[in-house]
Amino acid sequence: MGQQIADRRLVLSRRFAEVALACFGYFIVVLVLLHGLRPDYTPVDHMISDYAVGRLGWVMTTAFVALAMGCLMLGLGMAAAGPKSLPGRAAVLLLWVVTLGSLVTAIFPTDLETAATTTTGNIHTASFLVNVFSVILCALLFAVSFHQSEDWRGYRWIGLALAIALLAAFVAQFLTLHRGAPYGLTNRLFVAVLMVWFLATARQLRRVALLRQSALTAKA
Numbered sequence: 596m597g598q599q600i601a602d603r604r605l606v607l608s609r610r611f612a613e614v615a616l617a618c619f620g621y622f623i624v625v626l627v628l629l630h631g632l633r634p635d636y637t638p639v640d641h642m643i644s645d646y647a648v649g650r651l652g653w654v655m656t657t658a659f660v661a662l663a664m665g666c667l668m669l670g671l672g673m674a675a676a677g678p679k680s681l682p683g684r685a686a687v688l689l690l691w692v693v694t695l696g697s698l699v700t701a702i703f704p705t706d707l708e709t710a711a712t713t714t715t716g717n718i719h720t721a722s723f724l725v726n727v728f729s730v731i732l733c734a735l736l737f738a739v740s741f742h743q744s745e746d747w748r749g750y751r752w753i754g755l756a757l758a759i760a761l762l763a764a765f766v767a768q769f770l771t772l773h774r775g776a777p778y779g780l781t782n783r784l785f786v787a788v789l790m791v792w793f794l795a796t797a798r799q800l801r802r803v804a805l806l807r808q809s810a811l812t813a814k815a
Contacts, residue, residue: 604675605804611672612801618665619793625658626786642782644705644719656701663697665793666690672800673737676807678747683740689733696726708774727785731765734758734792746807750799757792764788 629646630638632654636645646655670690677683699722706716738758741751764785771778 605808608672608676609801609804609808611668611675612797612804615665615668615672615797616794616801618661618668619790619797621661622658622665623790625654625661629655638779638783639777640708641779642705643786644700644723645707647701647704648707652704656704659697659701663694663701665797666694666697669793669797669800670694672797672804676746676800676804678737678740678744680740680743682736683744686733686736686740689729689736692729693726693733696722696729700726727765730789731758731762734761737796746803747799753795753799757788757795760788761785761792 626643626646629636629651632651633646633649643655646652647659667690670687673683673690674687677687700719703715703718703722705719705723706713710716734754735758738751738755741747741754747754764781764787768778768781768785770776771781
């Protein structure tokens with residue numbers, strides 16, 4: 596019975612990882628397409644959130660919802676098959692914070708730089724800050740927890756390298772958050788590194804779940 600329950604949890608973890616990969620893939624595809632569909636939003640001085648404003652704004656909104664669902668699925672999968680240490684559990688909680696934050700981002704569009712400041716835009720900015728700090732801390736905590744888990748130890752250096760790259764991309768974003776700077780480009784750099792981290796971690800989750808399933812089957 597115990598082995599059946601463990602096997603069911605691993606199957607669920609693998610499914611969660613696969614759904615997360617699909618959600619993150621949708622986000623990436625939509626974002627790439629919007630660069631062609633909205634050429635008036637130049638990458639240098641428009642953040643990706645601007646695509647949710649104006650024509651085809653609903654398309655970017657669906658991408659943010661997909662991002663939220665991807666974070667939820669990844670969090671559920673990591674809760675079941677991820678590292679069980681305190682840093683790992685804290686990182687899972689932060690993934691769910693990012694889930695809620697991404698939904699808020701989807702519901703409340705940003706204010707364009709040339710437009711007046713609104714309450715909706717302020718809420719979007721606040722959710723952006725919460726999401727960024729939460730996901731960076733999440734990546735760093737997971738990097739620590741991978742060193743403490745036998746199943747995840749093979750991924751520890753990749754996880755650490757991606758967490759450091761994410762932090763560096765955020766620093767670049769922060770340093771360019773002023774008029775005249777290429778903040779749109781650094782925003783895309785941060786998002787690109789973030790999506791690599793999401794995809795790599797979800798892929799590793801699927802791999803860990805499959806390896807554990809194989810081990811259980813061999814013992815049966």
